[in-house]
Amino acid sequence: MRKPFVAGLAGVLFLTALPASAAAATRLALPAPTGPYAVGSVDLHLVDHARPDPWVAGTTRELMVTVRYPARSGGGPKTPYLAPGAAEVIAGEDARQLGITADRLGYTFPTHARAGAPAAGGRRPVVLYSPSAKYPRSVGTTQLEQLASEGYVTVAIDHTHEPAAVEFPGGRVERRVLPSGPDAGRRLIATRVADTRFVLDALETLACGGNPDAEHRPLPAGLVPDLSRIGMFGHSAGGFTTGETMVVDARLAAGADLDGSMAYSQSAREFGRVADEGLDQPFLLLSAGDHSAAADPSWQEFLAHQRGPVQAQHLPDGEHFSYTDYQALLPRLDLDPASIAPFVGTVDPARSITTQRAALSAFFDRYLQHR
Numbered sequence: 040m041r042k043p044f045v046a047g048l049a050g051v052l053f054l055t056a057l058p059a060s061a062a063a064a065t066r067l068a069l070p071a072p073t074g075p076y077a078v079g080s081v082d083l084h085l086v087d088h089a090r091p092d093p094w095v096a097g098t099t100r101e102l103m104v105t106v107r108y109p110a111r112s113g114g115g116p117k118t119p120y121l122a123p124g125a126a127e128v129i130a131g132e133d134a135r136q137l138g139i140t141a142d143r144l145g146y147t148f149p150t151h152a153r154a155g156a157p158a159a160g161g162r163r164p165v166v167l168y169s170p171s172a173k174y175p176r177s178v179g180t181t182q183l184e185q186l187a188s189e190g191y192v193t194v195a196i197d198h199t200h201e202p203a204a205v206e207f208p209g210g211r212v213e214r215r216v217l218p219s220g221p222d223a224g225r226r227l228i229a230t231r232v233a234d235t236r237f238v239l240d241a242l243e244t245l246a247c248g249g250n251p252d253a254e255h256r257p258l259p260a261g262l263v264p265d266l267s268r269i270g271m272f273g274h275s276a277g278g279f280t281t282g283e284t285m286v287v288d289a290r291l292a293a294g295a296d297l298d299g300s301m302a303y304s305q306s307a308r309e310f311g312r313v314a315d316e317g318l319d320q321p322f323l324l325l326s327a328g329d330h331s332a333a334a335d336p337s338w339q340e341f342l343a344h345q346r347g348p349v350q351a352q353h354l355p356d357g358e359h360f361s362y363t364d365y366q367a368l369l370p371r372l373d374l375d376p377a378s379i380a381p382f383v384g385t386v387d388p389a390r391s392i393t394t395q396r397a398a399l400s401a402f403f404d405r406y407l408q409h410r
Contacts, residue, residue, distance in 0.1 A: 067120070067148045069181050069367050070392055074188030079110030079156030080118045081262075084208050084253040087237045093230050094200040094216040101253070102234055103205055104241075105176060105195045107152050107187040108262055109163065114156025117149035121177050124212040128204035129175060143372065146177075151184050158261035159190075164268035164407040165242065167291075168195045169231060171275030171299070171363070173215070175202040178363040179274065185396045191403065192264045196238055198231050208254055224303040228311065231280040232287065235271070239290050242266060268292060268407040272323070272399065274362050275299040282313030282341070285320055293406035295323035295399060297362040298330055302337035310337045317344030323402045324349070325395060327357035328384060348406075352398050354391060358384035361391050 072078060083104050090100040121129060126146035134141040166186055168179045176195035183193040197205045200216040207213065218226045241251035246266050250258055270293040273281045278296030285291045301314040314337045322345065324338060331353050332338040342349065354361055360369075360382045369379045370388050384391070404410050 067145055067368055067371055069120075069150060069184070069364060070389070071151050072184040072188035073396075074109075074185060074190070076109035076159055076188050076190060077112050077114075077156065078107055078152040078184050078187045079114055079158060079259055079262075080105060080107045080150070080152035080154055081259055082106075083241070083251060085238065085241050085251055086253045090233065090237070092199070093226065094218065100199070100234075100237075101207070102199055102238065103176070103197045103207060104238055105183075106192060106262070107183050107195075108192045108259070109159040109187055109190050110153065110156035110259070111159055112156075114153035114259075116154055118152050118154050119147040120150055120180065121146040121175065122206040123147055124210050125175065125202075125204040125206040128212065128214070129202065132203045137372070137374070139372070139374075150180055152187070155257070155259050158259050158263070160261045160263075162263050162265035163190060163192045164270070164403070165192045165194065165264045165266065166403055166407075167235065167238065167269070167271040167281075168193060169198070169235065169271070169273035169277030169280040170195075170202075171273075171277055172227065173201055173203070173217075174274075174363070175205065178365070181364050181367055181392060182272075182396060182399060186400065186403065189400055189404075191407075192262070194238060194242065196234060198234055201227075208256075228276070228279060228283055228303075231276070232284045235280060235284045236288055239269070239288065242269075266290065270294060270403050270407050272297060273299065275359065279311060279313075282318070282322070283311050285318050285322075286312045286316060291320065293321045293323075293403060294318075295325065295402060297325045297395075298327055298359050300335055300337050301341055302335075305336055308336060308340075310340050314338075314340040315344065317341060317346050319347045321348040321350075321402075321406045323398065324351040325354070325362060325398060326351070327354040327359060327361050330359065350402060352394075354384070354386060354394060356384050356386040357391050358382055361386060362395060366391050 092098040130144035244251040272295035274297040278299030303309040
């Protein structure tokens with residue numbers, strides 16, 4: 040059984056086939072957020088007319104993001120974990136890797152956020168999220184709903200053509216198209232950084248009362264992001280993306296890397312700028328299993344150059360994908376625990392989720408809300 044390769048852009052969930060289980064659908068669910076606020080959600084379709092898409096010639100770069108926020112009670116129906124078109128493709132890919140039938144992965148199950156619910160009011164600090172390479176923005180839902188329930192506006196980014204599927208308004212689904220060659224990693228991270236900076240621009244439009252959605256669909260009443268207080272975190276390549284964006288964009292005041300290397304190549308010591316130069320802003324390093332600052336040369340390089348405050352926390356009995364929704368979802372599939380341990384560890388899922396939620400909340404509370 041292979042473990043996820045945690046280096047450079049890696050961290051893709053490689054699961055070797057397991058014995059097929061019964062075809063009965065498994066009821067998937069995520070743990071409820073525990074903050075004082077209800078959670079609202081709205082999807083935005085963002086089009087960067089100034090930038091060609093780097094992976095599909097002749098097209099313009101466009102993104103889907105999910106904005107979650109503290110909400111008043113009421114609002115629309117609970118939003119699905121994935122839109123139907125994307126859910127079908129991603130469930131099929133995951134099912135093939137797991138060796139089970141796709142109908143067991145009902146990825147349209149309801150989350151805890153209500154579509155278009157009116158915002159709770161007030162200017163709210165913002166936290167962006169970037170997922171690991173090849174994964175959709177949905178895999179950080181547990182962490183993002185928690186932060187929204189505590190008073191943050193969170194923004195999850197799909198880096199189009201990396202996930203198996205990204206669904207746009209009208210049901211159009213864009214599939215995976217990844218770069219190849221010796222500079223593929225650098226091109227991918229550079230694209231992610233440009234995506235993130237474009238999302239920050241769109242949030243400026245939103246904060247000024249504009250509507251950045253390409254179709255100008257209605258926005259929730261009272262949604263006001265406070266762009267003087269912006270943080271970001273990401274898993275695996277998303278953590279690398281967070282650091283690289285912070286090097287070049289001072290709008291990000293604090294960042295966190297969830298078990299992601301900061302290297303294009305560990306063996307050749309080809310590190311990102313965040314490792315080679317460090318940051319003035321505070322940064323949080325969360326690791327699991329065999330991965331830690333002691334084991335990752337890129338993290339050692341980062342710590343040697345980091346000027347701002349730095350915090351680190353290790354989950355010894357977790358694993359790389361403990362920092363995604365797979366920590367909550369894989370144990371519900373009734374598979375052999377030994378077969379999923381290389382990916383989410385042997386840690387109790389509830390304890391793992393509580394620990395990482397607490398770490399992220401405490402970090403952003405301190406550096407974005409000064410409490």
